[in-house]
Amino acid sequence: MNNNETEVNFFLPNAPNKTGSGNVSPYKIFVVILLKEYLRKRSEDEELDDNDDKNLTSSMHYSAEYRRKFYMTLLKLTQFSDMSYKDLYNLLTGKYRISDVHLAGFEGTISLLNKLGIEILFKLSKIMDELITDTQTRNNTPLIHQSSVMGFYFRRILVYLDKMSFQDLMNLHKETVIYYEKGIRAISLGDTNIQQQIDEESLPKHKWNIKQAEIFITQQSALLENDEVKALNPKKLQKKIDEIVQTYTPLYSKAYFLSYLNNVRLRDLPNSIEALHRSFDRVNGKPGWENQDNKSHFQYSLLNLAILHTMFEQNEEAMTCLKECIMVAQENGDRVCLQLAQLWLSLLDKKNFQLCEKNIANKTEQTLVRSVSLNIQSLVKVAALSGYLPSKLFDVLIKSDILNCQHSLMNLISNCMAERAALWNLYGWHEIGSLCSQLLLNSNLKVMERTYNGEGFCQALCNVSLWLAMQGDFITSSLITTRVKERFQRYPISKNWMLVEYYVNSIQTIYLEKWSDAATACDHIYHIDPNLSVLQRANLNIARGNRSVALNLLDILLANDGDDEKLQTLYKVRAMIIQAFCMSDSNSISSESLLILNRAAVLAQEKFLNYEYSIINMHISYILLSMNMPQEALKVIKANIENILSNGGIYDKGKAMFLFNQCLIASISTKEEKIGKVKELKEQFELSITYFTKLECWRKVKAVYMYLARLYNDLGMVEERNQYAYKFRLIVEEHTNSSNENINIFY
Structure with missing residues (x-):
């Protein structure tokens, strides 16, 4: 075989049938x-x-x-x-x-x-x-x-x-x-x-010419990367790949790599590895590959193999391939491959994350732009979880935005916007996070009339779906989740909408007191995020009145307190809030619960978790009110209610408004002033009831009705007392599956 046989000729492609009609069909x-x-x-x-x-x-x-x-x-x-x-x-x-x-x-x-x-x-x-x-x-x-x-x-x-x-x-x-x-x-x-x-x-036996095959491979590879929904279904695509492989030798490598991408979306590990091996074997096996330009295929084959193991969560095998990739890339002096290997190494080993400033200085080199931008985004993620100053992280993200926009890297632009929304949500500004996601969804990210439809869009849609669910609009949230399912079917991107779907189902079924369905949803969450599953199961047991079971689950979760990789700070703070609540109720207040909440507040401040800090103070206010300290409770809730009403879901809003009204009324000493204040706060009580009714959380609705009936009874307002007592009775009769135990619980 000589080198000329591997060259692509437009007029005379290498067809197996060199006699007869050739490529004239x-x-x-x-x-x-x-x-x-x-x-x-x-x-x-x-x-x-x-x-x-x-x-x-x-x-x-x-x-x-x-x-x-x-x-x-x-x-x-x-x-x-x-x-x-x-x-x-x-x-x-x-x-x-x-x-x-x-x-x-x-x-x-x-x-x-x-x-x-x-x-x-x-x-x-x-x-x-x-x-x-x-x-x-x-x-x-x-x-x-x-x-x-x-x-x-x-x-x-x-x-x-x-x-x-x-x-x-x-x-x-x-x-x-x-x-x-x-x-x-x-x-x-x-x-x-x-x-x-x-x-x-x-049809003829060989129905592809070489140009058609090249265009097909390029188009399908781009679609699998940017818009998988528009790509051919896996079975049909593999059939066409086999036709091309059997016809044209020069396209073996590209066709096998497309087969590798096709098998990855099916989660077929053996065939994915085989296709990847064949792809790079065909490249390195070409005549003349001994030249320096062709040696680079070895390190990239190792890099792709490491990425493949990472996608299948085989981190040890991925680390082995990455180390070998780095050694080969250093021998060949391939800076681009080293940058990409460093990025994936950082994702696998977050403790040793580094971002070389020299690489940012060389951002004008086209070959380094993508790897530098990816490193910046990964650095921001690790730094955010470590409690780095938020303003600095947003400044760093702007550098990534500039690089991406200058070179029209649509996938990185969308990922950067999605990461910015995730940062706002982490720091508790959920409204701004939702706006960032909507901004991404309304952006016109097109290159050569091809719309980008990648992971960033999936995360943005999931974020909006979760925000709508927290606002009680479960129907619209479900419609968005269904749309995301249709557009992003491939794992691991599908983990995003699966987690949102199961999490929303667990919350909704707890509100509806469908305990078996809630337990099933928690089981589904466990396969994606075990820590979140434990938290939701603890919430489920609290709602059912099984506080001892909830405490046991939280003890298991908080056993990983010292390991940030096993237990993120956000989950740790939420677990401490639930733990403190389990240790106290309206009849008996544990001093240890206040200590736990204070430790959680310090941790939330250190990591800039503003919303969780406000939730902690709301629980502290509830405990102070239960200890007959309404003035101090009012001060605490008054300082934090604005953040909850601005960024919280309607469940937290309803609880915060109900607690705030209780503190206001309890802080008044005379009966006449209480009667006047109750009349002023009637609309706010009704708004809390509206929130809980929208969520179909009838237990909380009954709690508000019971409180108001008792309050009006103490104030001697018989007509109003009978009105809310009657509403309480109607709720009990209409929702017979709803229990009357623990209806005054705050959580």
Whole structure:
């Protein structure tokens, strides 16, 4: 084998069938006839215009919109692999519909295939040559320019036809007639299986040319990376990859890498590794690979193998591949590969994260832009979890934004916006986080008319879905989650919407007191995020009144207190809040619960968890109120209620408003002042009831009704007492599955 055999030649691709018709197939002949009929009709229109026959040409001219649509259709037909006549006909009469006059001319020409015999191929060859070379138009230019896409297409077919012997032309004509007749039979038949069998029989054995195969591989690879929904389904895609691999040796490497991507989205580890090995084996096995330029394939094969193990959560194998990748990249002096390896090493080993300032200084080099931007985003994530100053992190993200926008890196732009929304949510500014996600969803991230549809968009949609659920709009939240399922089906991106779906289900079923469904949702969460699952199961047991079980679960969770990788600070703070609540109730207050809440408040301040800090103070206020210290409780809740009302869900809002009103009333000593204050606060109590009713959290609704009935009874307001007592009774009768135990619980 010499080096020339591996080079791609546009006119003479390496087809296995070097005798016979080669790459001239009946499908390509029909595409030529389709264009020929269009040009013939256009030439007739121009001749009529020259004769000033306005009335006749007004109904026959192709409009500018139709011409543009047809040229785009023709471009796609030249890029598609060979298809059956039935599929071609369905495209021309359906998705890429052509005019009735044009379709009639096309059908009339191909119906003469059998009647004219091989003569139609000679005429077609002559017509193509005239269209390229003759200057018969009004502008004295050829109808088809030689350097245009269709010019190349015609010239290539002319070369093939000139090289074919008379016997090969006879075979081509015979294949074309059979192709047409079987297509007509398939159109007339209604049985799908028979149609498919006829379609397969009517196609040539090798239906790809090398340009079509290259375009197909490039398009499908881009779709799998940026917009998987628009890519072919895995089974159909693998079938086409196998066709390309069997036909063209120069495309082995690219085709196998596409097969690797296809197997990854199916979570098929053995076939993914095999396809990846074959991809890089084919590259490194080419003649002349010993050159320095080709040695780089070794480190990138190791890097891709490490990424593959990471996606399947095989971190030890990934670390081994990364270390070997770094050694090979250092030997070859490949800075780009070293940067990418450093990034993945940092993701696997967060304790040794580093970002070299020298790399940021070299950001003008195109090859380093992506790796530097990825390093910045990873650094921000690790630093945020470590409690770094938020303002500094947002400044660093701006640098990543500048790099991404300057080089139109759409995937990194969306990931950066999604990470910014995640930071706002981490620090407790949920409203701003939701706005960031909506800003990303309304952004026009397009490159070459291709819309980006990657992980950043998935995270943004999940964030909006979760925010709507926290506001009690479970129906809209479910609709968004359903839409995310359709667009992002591949693991590990699918983990985002799976976690949101199960988390929202667990919250909603706890509100509805559907304990078995809530336990099932917690079990589903465990496979994605074990710590969050334990927290939700603790909430479930508190709602059921099993505080001892909840404490045992929290003790297991907080056993990993010293390891930040096993237990994030946010989960730790939330676990301490639940633990403190379990240790006290309205009848007995534990001093240890206040100590736990104070430690949680210090930790929340250190890590800038503002919303959790406000929630902690709300619990402290509740404990102070239970200890008959309403003035101190009012001061604490008054300082934090604004943050809760601005950034919390309606469940926390309802609790905060209910507690605030209780503190206001309890801080008043005289009966007359209490009566006046109760009248002022009636709308706020009703708003709390509205929040809990929207969530269908009937236990909290009964708690508010019971409190108001007792309050009005103590104040001697009999009519109001009877009104809320009656509402309490209605709730009990309408929702018989709702228990009456622990209805005064605060959590």
